Amino acid sequence: MDAAYDVIIIGGGPIGIACALTAQRAGLSYLVIEKGCLTNSLYNYPLYMTFFSTSERLEIGNIPFVCINPKPNRPEALEYYRRVTTSNQLNVKLFEEVTGIIPNGTEYMVHTPKGKYHGRHVVIATGFYDIPNKLNVPGEDLPKVTHYYKDPHFYATRKVIVIGANNSAVDAALETYRKGAQVTMIIREDGIGKRVKYWVKPDIENRIAEGSIKAYYHSGLAAVRENEADILTPDGIVTIPNDFVIAMTGYQPNFDFLQKAGIALSDDAKKYPAYNPLTMETNMPRIYLAGVVCGGMDTHVWFIENSREHADKIIQHIRSRA
Known part of the structure; x- marks a missing residue:
């Protein structure tokens, strides 16, 4: 660990894996540190999720992603x-x-509960799936409220509220409905999201439209209790019986972690991290961002x-300095 x-x-x-592959092929010494299992975010996706993209667009390092179906699902991506x-x-x-990134002369000291690692350069590719x-x-x-959805069988025969109108919410609503749940969707806008x-x-x-799934548009969740929930609609508060709430309200990067590393964020609600789009280097010298964490x-x-191309930009910039 001293080297x-x-x-x-x-x-x-x-x-992160793409950055490691590119570093390995460039002859650089590298280490990937992951707080969970390999591809932890993908592992925590819903069991039956199908990607929007085709397999070739999910390939990294020019390694073929062979898939029988037009679009791969979660198990196929994990295997790949x-x-x-x-x-x-x-x-x-x-x-x-990783609990800290501390400047140490021309290097950085990366702290974890299991050790300290010296790095001349640091790439942060932590995604955004950890903080709802x-x-x-x-x-x-309440325990009945979750911001993560995994398996529809759990909700069979229950009264379920799904909050949101994009892919995660729509998948949760359809899958739980088909397992026998009584599903109510709460949608802030006037319809299903355009990105679905x-x-x-x-x-x-x-x-x-047929009434199999109830939807409240221009609405929001007002309160949750053990056996019911209040929905704020254009016509006022509506109270309905309820067993579970699946809040697919999106996630955000760990901004505290970025700021503790010295990375500047924009002052607006978007919280864009500061980085050079040509090299992916942040305002902190030799600290780079890669992947969805770049979007605030x-x-x-x-x-x-x-964002696969981020790996090439970062390693090319590191090599040019060497």
Whole structure:
């Protein structure tokens, strides 16, 4: 641990793995540190999730992602990124959370509960899936309320509220409905989101139109209690019986972690981190950003398919300095 790595990569998701592959091929010493399992965010996606993109757009390091279906699902993606990591013998430490990035002369000291690692450069590729956007309503802390959705079987025969109108919310509403749940959607806007997968959007709209799924538009959750919930609608408060609330309100990067590392954020609500889009280097010398963490609160700007190039930009800039 005393020897300094050329680059320490924080985050073992697809983009962190892409940075590791690129560093390895460039002959740089590197280490990936991931606080959970490999591709932890993907692992925590819903069991039956299907990606919007085709498999070739999810490939990293020019390693083919072979998929029978037009669009891969969660198990196929987990298998692909795991095989990429193991077959290339990438240097990855799992279940080890980074607690600090401390400048140390021309290097950085990366702290975890298990050790301290020296790195000449640091790449932060931590994504945004760890911190949900809270509703800040009474009862949100009840066990019946969750900001993560995994398996529809859990909600069979229950009265379920789903908050949101984009892909995660629509998937949760349709899947729980088909497992026998009585589903009510609370939607802030006047309809289903425009970014919803094109093969799913007609399905949810038809289920709402026929009354199989109840939807309140221009509405929000006002309060949650053990056996019921209040919905603020244009016509006033509506109280309905309720067993579970699935709040698909989105997520945000760990801004505290970025700021403690010295990375500046914009003063507006977007909280854009400061970085050079040509090199991905932040205002902190030799600290880089990669992947969706670059978007601040705009979590729908960066995806695997359009941030894979961050790895090439970062490693090219590191090599040019060497």
